Amino acid sequence: MSDADIKISIRNLYKVFGDDPLPALQHVKDGMGKTELLETHNHVLGLNDINVDVPAGKTTVIMGLSGSGKSTLIRHFNRLIEPTAGEVWVDGENILEYNDKQLRHLRQHKMSMVFQKFALFPHRTVLQNAGLAPSIEGERESKYADEARKWLDRVGLYGQGDQYPHQLSGGMQQRVGIARALTSNSDVMLMDEAFSALDPLIRTDMQNLLIELQAELQKTVVFITHDLDEALKLADHLVVLKDGLVVQQGEPQHILLHPADPYIEDFVSDINRARVLRVRSVMDRTTDVSGDHAGEIDHDDTLESVIALSEGDTKLSYRVIKNGAPVGVLNMRKLVRALVPSEQSGDPESARRSG
Structure with a gap:
């Protein structure tokens, strides 16, 4: 990514919670981990040397289990939490140098926040x-x-403006939270576990709404979740945290196909890969699509849809099209290999890491 493509840049960010964080930070920089820091110095390591670039106009999902540091990290984006060390750059400015007036302007005009508990x-x-x-x-x-x-109508709350929050369901209340963020006309939407308190069907509706709005508005969205299915559905850029550290980050399809760590391998092991992986991630890239093929498929189709189309015939291949132009060929045998996690498919690099 060029500098023009980056909306927010996090550099060498640390957060240590405790009475005297700076000496504790030095222990971290000398190699002390989260558990040892707590046991020997009674300080909690929240974030450990975080470096993340958030692309403009895209959805960046930060995910991890409870205690991984994801909610701590997102609250540094608008300085709801002050770091122990590091930098937070927004539109080319280090917001840690902002005075109170500049910080209020950032929170009121540049960044809006959608919370898990609605906060209406x-x-x-x-x-x-x-x-x-x-x-x-x-x-x-x-x-x-x-x-x-206008935004209430857009999120599906037409005619509800005179109601009060207690008269709405949880899903409707969260729609109000999204409408509030959109009415602020901010460039950046921070969403901290925004859908995790909702029932599964309502949660799916909200995910689809966010995808629809994002396709239209192209906001810079930073979305926090502990749910990998949700992360893979929403993310253009995925950041995985563990114990305050970034374990892996990048394009979600690449992470799924090439986990860089046993922790990531465990995360993705139970995913329905056919439903999540896209044709573009496993096709052979070429503009020469001549030859005998079973038909055409779109580069963004799921592998599940191609399996249904082929009726499971592994001898077939398909021309891959993007915006009407040929971009590759997908062989069904290669598709089937992509459905097997790397440590089971004979990937020597994965086997080396696991062993």
């Missing part, structure tokens, strides 16, 4: 909650109402 004001109507950002700026409801109503 119970005494405000749905419309007033959606228009929170302009109301904080002193705008009257009559001035921001049309903009707030």
Whole structure:
């Protein structure tokens, strides 16, 4: 990525929680891990030398198990948490150098946040909650109402503006939270476990809504989750944390096909690879698609859909098309090999790491 493609850049970021974090930080830099730091110095290592670039106009998903540091990390993006060391660059400026006025402007105009617990004001109507950002700026409801109503309609809450949060379901309340973020007109949306408290069917609806909105608006979204299926569905760029460390980051399809660590291998081992992997990740790239093929498929089709199309015939191959132009060939035998996790498929590098 060029500098122009990067919206947020995290550099050498550390966070140590405790009464005297700077001496504890030196122990971390000397190689001490999270468990030992807590046992010997009674300090908690939240983040350990994080380096992440967030691409502009894309969805970056930060995932990990409980205690991995993902929620701590996202709160550094808008300085809700101050780091022990490191830099946070937004649009080419290190926000750790911001004064209070600049920081308020960042939070009110550049970054909006959608929380797991909705964080709606119970005494405000749905419309007033959606228009929170302009109301904080002193705008009257009559001035921001049309903009707030537009986004409420867009997230599926047409006609709900006069309701109060307690009159809405959990899924509807989270839609208000998304409408509020959109009404603020910020470039960046920070979403901390935004869908994890929702029922599975509602959660799927919200994921689909976010994908639909992102295709239209191309915001810079940073999304926190502990759910790999959700991460793979939403992410353009995936960052996996463990114990405050970045274990692997990159394009989700690449991580799934090429896990860099046994921890990642464990994470992806139970994934339905046919449902998640796309044709573009396993095809042979070529513009010469001459020859006898069973038909055409799109580069973004899932392998599951190709298996259904081929009726499981491994002797077939397909021309791969992107935007009407040929970009590759997919052989069904190669597709089948991609469905087997690397440590089971004879990948010598994976076998070396596991052994």
